[in-house]
Amino acid sequence: MKRSFVMSRRQWLLASAAIGLSPLLGAEEAFPARAVNLVVPFPPGGLADSVARLLAPSLERALGQPVVVMNRVGAAGAIGAAAVATAKPDGYSVLFALSSVSTLPEQAVVNQQKPAFLLSQLRPIARVSTDPLAIVVRAESPFKSLGEMMVQARSKPGEVSYGSSGNYGTVHVPIEIFAHEAKLKLNHIPYAGGGPLMVGLLGGQVDFTMLPRSSITSQVRAGKLRILATVGAEAWPQFPSVPNTAALGLNVDVQPWTGAFVPLDTPAAVVDRLRSAFRMATENAEFKQALLKAEGGPAYLDAAEFRTFWDQDAARLTQAVRRMGKLE
Numbered sequence: 001m002k003r004s005f006v007m008s009r010r011q012w013l014l015a016s017a018a019i020g021l022s023p024l025l026g027a028e029e030a031f032p033a034r035a036v037n038l039v040v041p042f043p044p045g046g047l048a049d050s051v052a053r054l055l056a057p058s059l060e061r062a063l064g065q066p067v068v069v070m071n072r073v074g075a076a077g078a079i080g081a082a083a084v085a086t087a088k089p090d091g092y093s094v095l096f097a098l099s100s101v102s103t104l105p106e107q108a109v110v111n112q113q114k115p116a117f118l119l120s121q122l123r124p125i126a127r128v129s130t131d132p133l134a135i136v137v138r139a140e141s142p143f144k145s146l147g148e149m150m151v152q153a154r155s156k157p158g159e160v161s162y163g164s165s166g167n168y169g170t171v172h173v174p175i176e177i178f179a180h181e182a183k184l185k186l187n188h189i190p191y192a193g194g195g196p197l198m199v200g201l202l203g204g205q206v207d208f209t210m211l212p213r214s215s216i217t218s219q220v221r222a223g224k225l226r227i228l229a230t231v232g233a234e235a236w237p238q239f240p241s242v243p244n245t246a247a248l249g250l251n252v253d254v255q256p257w258t259g260a261f262v263p264l265d266t267p268a269a270v271v272d273r274l275r276s277a278f279r280m281a282t283e284n285a286e287f288k289q290a291l292l293k294a295e296g297g298p299a300y301l302d303a304a305e306f307r308t309f310w311d312q313d314a315a316r317l318t319q320a321v322r323r324m325g326k327l328e
Contacts, residue, residue, distance in 0.1 A: 031091050031270045035066040038096045038260075041080025043073050046194065047170075047212065051129050051258045052096045054291055058284035062277035069096075075116065076166060078104045082116035089263035091270035095122065099257045100170045102314035106321045107168045123271065124310055125260040126278035127301035129291060131212035132255050133174055133231040134242070138202055139224055146228040146248060149208065150182055157185035163206035165194045167327050170256045173320050174231065175210045178245070178252045180323065201225075212256055213238070214295040231255060238295070254316065257299065259306060275303050 038056060040049045049071060056067045072080035077100060084095035095101075101122075105115035135146060143149040153160040164172035167190050179186050189206050191197040194215060201209050202224060210231065217238060219225040230236050232253040233246035245252045260278055262271065281287060282300040291298055301309055 031273050032063050032065045034092070035068050036063060036091070037093050038067055038069045039072050039080050039084050039093060040069060040096050041072055041074075041077035041083075041101070042098070043193075044071055046098075047131060047214065047256060048096055048098045048258050050214075050294065051291065051296060054294070055096075055128060055281055055287055058281040058287045059277060061284075062280040063273075076104065076107070076169065077101055078108070078116040081122075084261065085117035085121035085263060087263055089266040091262060091266055091274055093262070094125070094274065095261040096128075097259060097261065098170055099255075099259075099313060099317065100168070100173070101261075102310070103168055103173060103317045103321045106318045110321060110324075110326050112326070119314060121264050122261040123264050123266060124303055124306040125262055125271065125274050126282065126303065127257055127259040127299060127306045127309065128278070128282055130255050130257045130297045130299040131214050131295075132234070132236065132297065133210050133212055134216060134236075135178070135208060135210050135228045135231065135245075136201070136216055136220070136225045137208045137228060138204060139226050140204070141207065141226065143208070143228065144226075146243070146245075149228060150184060153182075153184045153186060158187050160184075160208070161187040161189055161206045163189050163191055163197045163200050163209045165197050166190050166192065168321055168324070170212075171197065171210055173317055173324075174252070174254045176324055177254055177316070177320050178210065178231075178250065180320070181250050181252055213297075217295045254313075257313075259301075259310070271303070 038052050040052050042048050052069045056069055060067045072083050077097065081095055081097060081101050081104060084093050087093040102119065105118055108115040137143050149160060162175055164175065166172065191200055197209060200206055213236065216225055220227060227239060227242045229248065230242055230244045232244060232255065235244060236242065262274065279302060282298060288298050
């Protein structure tokens with residue numbers, strides 16, 4: 001005798017739910033299952049962009065998926081940083097930024113604006129590189145040493161001029177830290193980027209500036225620029241006879257760096273996968289060789305070490321921006 005089967009409403013709903021969920025359950029794939037976007041919040045050709053493009057091939061191999069370098073520019077990096085800080089925390093949007101990312105929220109505050117994002121919205125993944133700074137003048141400059149320039153600046157406050165790549169940027173803030181430590185009053189002339197700044201310096205429009213090693217080494221060797229001092233306590237093997245600021249009694253140990261961040265709520269498993277991939281990518285011999293050839297400095301820090309470093313670095317840079325205040 002055949003038995004009829006009648007499905008109750010509850011059974012029907014449970015079965016329908018199971019059928020509806022089955023594609024979703026099957027879609028749960030290990031990260032990464034597709035291309036990862038490396039968001040650079042600056043235009044092509046700058047420090048962060050250059051290091052990101054050197055890193056991308058080895059990062060692709062470590063992740064087993066394409067890595068797309070995306071330039072999301074605007075507001076001195078705030079637009080790109082905010083885009084990642086507020087992105088879906090799934091690991092597919094990774095911010096690749098400069099040290100100047102640390103000051104962006106404070107810049108907004110001192111200029112009475114609402115910050116586009118907060119540092120607390122970002123989780124550090126890895127520091128990748130550093131690019132030590134040097135105080136430089138054009139070859140024809142009357143200043144033969146940093147001491148001479150400081151004597152002139154103290155005797156005529158506000159007359160010695162320096163150029164930067166823009167307000168609160170990776171040149172402006174370190175020079176203001178130097179001026180604060182040396183008790184100097186200087187005349188700041190901002191330019192719209194590193195290229196125009198170099199033109200202004202070589203053309204004698206400003207007395208000096210502070211630039212990373214990667215952007216000055218060729219100019220120094222060509223006899224167009226002269227280094228008055230390297231910044232920090234470490235000597236440069238490229239120019240071992242040049243004095244450093246620490247030897248002159250100045251606490252100006254600040255330098256641009258590049259690092260990777262994801263949104264704060266990114267799952268731990270995804271964070272761990274990205275950490276592992278960045279470690280493998282930065283240890284890649286081809287990447288290291290390419291970075292050194294460009295006069296950059298491999299300086300990998302894993303997430304925990306990077307967090308400690310970033311907290312300290314951001315505090316010092318933010319304090320400098322607060323001290324500088326609103327710029328007209």
